Amino acid sequence: MAWFGHQMIDPIDIETRFSNEDAFSQLASIFTEPSEEALAQIDRVKGMLDQLPDREADFVDLYYFRKINQTDIAFIFGVSQPTVCYRLKRATSRIQFLLQLPNITRPQLEEAMSGFLADPLDASIMVLMWETTCQSEVAKRLGVTQGLVRHRFIRSVKRMRAANTLSELADMFDTISENLNILREVKRPSWDSRITHVIN
Numbered sequence: 001m002a003w004f005g006h007q008m009i010d011p012i013d014i015e016t017r018f019s020n021e022d023a024f025s026q027l028a029s030i031f032t033e034p035s036e037e038a039l040a041q042i043d044r045v046k047g048m049l050d051q052l053p054d055r056e057a058d059f060v061d062l063y064y065f066r067k068i069n070q071t072d073i074a075f076i077f078g079v080s081q082p083t084v085c086y087r088l089k090r091a092t093s094r095i096q097f098l099l100q101l102p103n104i105t106r107p108q109l110e111e112a113m114s115g116f117l118a119d120p121l122d123a124s125i126m127v128l129m130w131e132t133t134c135q136s137e138v139a140k141r142l143g144v145t146q147g148l149v150r151h152r153f154i155r156s157v158k159r160m161r162a163a164n165t166l167s168e169l170a171d172m173f174d175t176i177s178e179n180l181n182i183l184r185e186v187k188r189p190s191w192d193s194r195i196t197h198v199i200n
Helices: 011-017 036-051 054-065 070-077 081-100 106-116 120-132 135-142 146-163 167-178 191-199
Strands: 002-004 007-009
Touching: 036 054, 036 081, 054 070, 054 081, 070 081, 106 120, 106 146, 120 135, 120 146, 120 167, 135 146, 146 167
Parallel strands: none
Antiparallel strands: 002 007
C-alpha cells in the first residue's frame, strides 16, 4: 500500500483497473510491499488525469485514488450514479489507451516529426493526431479538410513504415488510428436544449 494525501492506495488495485490484460494473476496480498513498477504505474496514471475531460479526471481521482463511492460522487456533482459509472468506464478506456502509447513528450514528437517529414503541415497533423485522436479536431485547428488530414496521416504512417527508422512511432500512430476519437470529449446537449430543439 502507498499513501497519497490522506488515503491508502493499493497499487495492485490501480494496476488491475488500468491494465489491458487479465490481471487476476497479478493479485497479491495487501501486506505485500508494492513494487517500484507498480508505484511508477500509479504516478503515470495520475499524470494522465490532465489529458482526460475535467469531470472524468475528477471522478477518477475521487473514486480510484480517494476511495469515495459512486453514490457519494454523484451527490457531490449533482448527477446520477449511472452517469458516474459511465464516465468512470469511459475514463478507464481512455487511460488504457494512453498507457499503450510510448512515453513521449510533445517536444520530442515535434522534433521527430519535423526531422522526418519535409512538409510542416504533415508534421503538425501527426502531432495533433497524437494529442487529440480526432481528425475533425485536427482539421479545425489547422483550417483544412478532414479528408486532407486523413490522407496525410495515412501517408505519413506508410512513410515511417517504409523508412524503417520510426517503427515505434508508426506503431503508436497505428494504435491511434484504431482508437480514433477516444480522447475526444463529446458533449451531449442538455435536456432543456433538446426540448427546445424538438419544439422548434
